[in-house]
Amino acid sequence: MKNFVNIKNIYGILDSNVMRLSGAEMNEVEIISDAYMKIENGRIIEFGDMANWMQNSAPTIDLKGNSVLPCYADSHTHIVFAEPREHEFELKIKGKTYEEIAAAGGGILNSAAKLGETSEEKLLQSATQRVQQVMRMGTGALEIKSGYGLTIDAELKMLRVIQKLYENFPIPIKASFLGAHAIPSIYKSNPKEYIDKVIYPCIEVAAKEELAEFIDIFIEKNYFSLEDASRIMDYSDKYGLKPKLHVNQLSNMGALQLAVDRGALSADHLEEMTQLEIDYLKDKTTIGTVLPSCSFFIKIPYAPARQMIDSGLAIALASDYNPGSTPSGNMNFVLSLACIYQKLTPSEAFNAATINGAYAMDLSHELGSISIGKRANFFTSSEMNSLASIPYSFGRSMIDEVYINGERV
Ligand code: NIG
Ligand code: FE
Numbered sequence: 001m002k003n004f005v006n007i008k009n010i011y012g013i014l015d016s017n018v019m020r021l022s023g024a025e026m027n028e029v030e031i032i033s034d035a036y037m038k039i040e041n042g043r044i045i046e047f048g049d050m051a052n053w054m055q056n057s058a059p060t061i062d063l064k065g066n067s068v069l070p071c072y073a074d075s076h077t078h079i080v081f082a083e084p085r086e087h088e089f090e091l092k093i094k095g096k097t098y099e100e101i102a103a104a105g106g107g108i109l110n111s112a113a114k115l116g117e118t119s120e121e122k123l124l125q126s127a128t129q130r131v132q133q134v135m136r137m138g139t140g141a142l143e144i145k146s147g148y149g150l151t152i153d154a155e156l157k158m159l160r161v162i163q164k165l166y167e168n169f170p171i172p173i174k175a176s177f178l179g180a181h182a183i184p185s186i187y188k189s190n191p192k193e194y195i196d197k198v199i200y201p202c203i204e205v206a207a208k209e210e211l212a213e214f215i216d217i218f219i220e221k222n223y224f225s226l227e228d229a230s231r232i233m234d235y236s237d238k239y240g241l242k243p244k245l246h247v248n249q250l251s252n253m254g255a256l257q258l259a260v261d262r263g264a265l266s267a268d269h270l271e272e273m274t275q276l277e278i279d280y281l282k283d284k285t286t287i288g289t290v291l292p293s294c295s296f297f298i299k300i301p302y303a304p305a306r307q308m309i310d311s312g313l314a315i316a317l318a319s320d321y322n323p324g325s326t327p328s329g330n331m332n333f334v335l336s337l338a339c340i341y342q343k344l345t346p347s348e349a350f351n352a353a354t355i356n357g358a359y360a361m362d363l364s365h366e367l368g369s370i371s372i373g374k375r376a377n378f379f380t381s382s383e384m385n386s387l388a389s390i391p392y393s394f395g396r397s398m399i400d401e402v403y404i405n406g407e408r409v
Contacts, residue, residue: 001045001058002406007035009067010047011387012354014369020287020359023312026348029387037068039376042405047370066400067384069350071140071171071377072331073357073368076244076268076289078145078178078322079134080127080161082114085323098298098325099250103222107324108182111148115158123161131169134321134329137397140171140377140404141368143244143318143361145216147178155179155202159211170404171377174361176214176244177206180224180232191228200235207239213362214265215241219255226258233262244360248272250300260286266316266360270303271295278304278311287360288313290352291320292337298325305342305352315344316360317352336394346388376406 013030021028037047038058088101088110101107115123131142144162149155159175166173179199187194206212215236217229224232233243242265247255249269256277259267267281268289281288290303305315317338321329331353338349358368367375381398383389389398402409 001056002039003053003056003058003060004037004039004063004068005053005060006050006065007037007063007068008065009033009384010035010037010370011067012070012350012369013047014355014371016371016373018355018369019364020314020356021351022314023309026309026315026351026356027345029347029350037370039406042376042407044370044372044374044376046372063380066380066382068370068378068380070354070367070369071379071402071404072138072353073141073361073363074134074139074319074321074329074331075143075266075316075357075360076291076318076320077142077329078147078320079130079142079329080123080144080146080158081111081148081323082118082123083111083323084327085110088324092298098300108148109185111323112150112154112182112184115148116151116154120157120161123157124164127161127165128168130321130329131165134331135171135402135404135409136399137330137332138379138399138402139329139331140402141358141361141363142171143174143176143214145176145178146212147181147216150179150182150184150198152198152201155198156205156211159206163211170407170409172363172366174214174363175212176216177202177212177241178216178218180217180228182218182223191224195228195232199232203236203239203241207241212241214244216244216246218246219253219258220246220250221253226254229255229258242362244268248277252277256280260284265362268318269294271301273304273308275307278308278313281308281313282311287316287356289316289318289360290338290342291318291326292342293328293334294320294326295341296337297327302341305338305344309344309348314356314359315352316356317349318357318360330397332390332397333394336391339391340394346386346391349391350387377404379403
């Protein structure tokens with residue numbers, strides 16, 4: 001057992017049975033001021049007013065007026081990659097669009113070519129540094145996708161790297177198989193063949209060796225069609241992989257509806273949404289995940305998260321950390337963008353990045369709030385006056401210490 005005492009504010013207290021927050025609930029954050037918290041076996045067992053704390057013989061950490069917040073659950077990342085794509089960044093500055101760069105052989109295919117030549121050890125090494133970096137910025141759970149392999153060997157190499165990260169790190173790490181991220185040039189005229197020859201065999205191995213829990217597909221013009229996506233999910237359903245899909249990033253072609261109809265855990269991106277599609281998500285198990293740092297970096301529209309919450313939806317925020325559209329995993333900055341460009345309140349942004357992010361990776365029974373029985377994955381801050389301090393102080397993190405399973409990292 002371990003005590004944390006003299007906490008200025010504990011933010012994000014929820015009943016343990018709350019799995020996500022929707023609509024107006026997203027603006028509510030329960031706080032206890034002048035508080036204590038007890039941890040046992042890595043889990044929260046008690047918290048309350050400091051006045052009610054009973055001194056005991058267990059180790060006691062005096063937080064000296066710092067605040068406590070649950071860690072972020074970053075439910076959408078592509079954190080395993082071979083190299084940054086700074087050259088494309090310069091092309092973008094000179095006016096090329098994300099789509100033009102991809103059409104000219106850059107983009108995902110560029111990352112795949114580099115990943116094919118990079119050893120598993122080297123990939124693990126660079127991804128390890130990125131995981132350490134995002135943990136320092138408050139991330140306490142991560143979803144990571146494959147999708148820069150695009151051959152059987154390279155996709156499985158990526159999934160094995162993710163599995164090693166899962167084994168090496170104390171935070172929960174979940175894998176999504178995203179072989180359907182781009183169509184390799186040799187299959188350009190026949191994406192069906194790519195699905196048969198690469199995607200299907202990978203699904204079999206990923207399921208058999210438990211290398212992935214989720215299936216992801218980039219459903220978009222010039223990538224995978226609705227028909228391709230349906231075929232892939234017909235196959236992955238048999239192996240029990242749950243869909244978590246890239247939809248409505250560059251166009252709206254019915255991908256959001258397909259995600260909902262397929263019972264996807266999350267429908268991610270959503271930059272191109274009409275009210276019809278917003279209404280389609282209402283009261284569904286599928287959560288809408290928005291990625292404002294992708295919109296910021298490649299200058300595409302922001303997902304209409306304000307309208308979505310006003311329409312009663314649950315929204316999750318995630319980073320999309322990847323070398324092309326979002327070379328940053330700073331969830332504090334994601335909160336700033338959500339407030340500034342998507343008009344979320346700081347409370348809504350906080351809930352979207354914690355409890356709702358946890359839901360979007362099927363972990364809200366385990367973390368995402370300060371609740372009895374949940375993992376003690378939290379961070380402390382000496383500077384916070386209110387929740388608004390995080391998005392207000394854009395570009396940096398207010399985090400002093402990060403605790404995972406009650407242990408300081
Ligand atoms: O989520 N949209 C598809 N995939 C990534 C970007 C991939 C890349 O450019 O490397 C995304 O933005
Ligand atoms: Fe993505």
